[in-house]
Amino acid sequence: MPVDEKLVPAPMPVPEADSREGYYGAFGGRFVSETLMFALDELTVAMKDVVASAAFQAEWRELLASYVGRPTPLSSADRLARALDAEHTKIARLFLKREDLCHTGAHKINNALGQVLLAKRMGKARIIAETGAGQHGVATATAAALLGLPCDVFMGESDVARQAPNVARMTMLGARVIPVTSGSKTLKDAMNEALRDWVTNVGTTYYCIGSAAGPHPYPELVASFQSVIGEEARAQILAATGALPDGVVACVGGGSNAIGMFRAFMKDDSVALFGVEAAGHGVHTDKHAATLTAGRKGILHGSLSYVLSNDEGQVQEAHSISAGLDYPGVGPEHAHLKDSARARYLSATDHEAITAATLVTRTEGILPALETAHAFARVRDIAAILSAERGRPVTLAFCLSGRGDKDLATYLRERERAEKDPS
């Protein structure tokens, strides 16, 4: 039957603003106050025009090589593999992508250098950042020192206490560390305070977000800078073994090292992707940070993703012994990877992470960050799952996101406690 156009009701006027740009499946978007919209628009344009330009890429990649020390090595962790799987039935090879060897000791510098370089190109006069473990704060303070910009870092008061070495480093680098005393006094609250500062100084200040989270375009911007991890790892493992790995493993806080590792393998259907979250005292307690494992869909810090929130929509305090994973949100792309089942997410408790860190240190001579230690704690299980699926021992590429010098006091304290009370 022909449709008389005049009889068709005019469509409800739907604002055309986002047209799904900045979304990963159902997740992502830009949930911020109107005041910040222009700054996010400006940043989106800069991401497309500046970051994508050959000149910017050349400058950033030159710094990655001459300053950060990239490419970082891919180490074969044979003693650890045998310690986890003496029978050789589950793990064929275990490769470690050594982000701990980056200048400043973690993957965070890849992103911080990229963003501070971008801030400079955009003519911004001041850098702000939030930090949990202090690694992103140190990386941003480092990039700001290198490129000659003043830098203020917001850090939860609890994290200031438990990551003292990084506070000292930031101070030495000339950054101002601003302790945040609201809420849970951790990463979530540091990000709240950074957003408040940004909205107040939005014309002149660049907000350098440290994970693949936040409002569009941050998740994409951060992922694009961190993708260098997976690009290198993929080429290195192909060169070393002639084949792709069976699985890729990374820890997930906001999700930047994991997405940086995953992106290069996303289209390789044979490569399984595994993220490991912080289970704190256990995901069945109320003291954990396993957002993808035990959270629900919601909006925090500008994007729609999984969030630890109660029935009233109040965001819950997360708990993890690792300051860098102690966050009740997660980047939106991980939410999509979980829901689309492209990636699988597991979790590890505080205690499991400490135990794993000791094993890694003593078999490989590498002291991993507490964040990374969570992913190490699940390698045996991931190998068990994947080897069962494939009917043979599997090769894993593991993102060793950072070194553990900052966590030495925690490791020693927890080991002492465990010795006194072996239960």
Place this chain on the structure above:
Amino acid sequence: MNGRIERAFARARDAKRKLLVTYLCIGDPNEAESLALAKACVDAGADILELGSPFSDPTADGPVIARASERSIAAGGGLTMTLRVATALRASYTELPLVLFGYYNPLYVRGTGKAVLAAREAGIDALLVVDLPFGHGDELMTAARANDLRVVPLVAPTSTDAHVARLLQHGADAGFVYYVSVAGVTGNAAAPLLEAAARATQVRAQTGLPVVIGFGIDGPEKAKLAARGADGVVVGTAIVREIENATSPDARIANVKALVSCLRTALDGESAPEAPHPR
């Protein structure tokens, strides 16, 4: 169309009077006092109430409202309580416009459609969701329209012309525009109110919608200054500060009443601008 908001602005225009919009963080310090404080605001001359539903991570708010939110949540505050208070207010005031003011996550977690329906049933007239910029919340917009609720858009000093143009196109049923006086969080004492008044006048002319100015209006002089360019002003932090500083329930009521009356008197010394262009 329920039209309480439109009628309130029309009445003010006819009487050449400025609207006074007052914000309370519902649940600070507790439910019963919030209800009494809301009534005190009305008695003292508030024309529209913004019922702030507390959120754990109020990134658009300064320290005063952030602390109020923490107190409220500790006292059991949240969307459920805010809607309960709205219901009670609606039983007392059939014509008073009520604006539900908050962040998106509590609405989203309840289910956007369900939350909007619950708001309507509680007698809410409009929603102002700070972290849901105009044009980014189709689901909420659609649900609000279906339930005859307004979704109040924000315009900030940093807003682009394109944003204002979109309001013009799609904002016919917005009720009014909330002009944020300053790039910053609530309670910013340095808000440039003269500039805000000038920009609000422009936005009013461009969109044909009534405009109120909020952020940083903490006393009668600033209220008068801002009101020159707008249909009314919003006062939030200053009221919440009175609630925080007073030491007894009676003192809270008395001090909030005194502040609101003083703002009312100041605004009544100002006459309303010409009607915005009819659409």
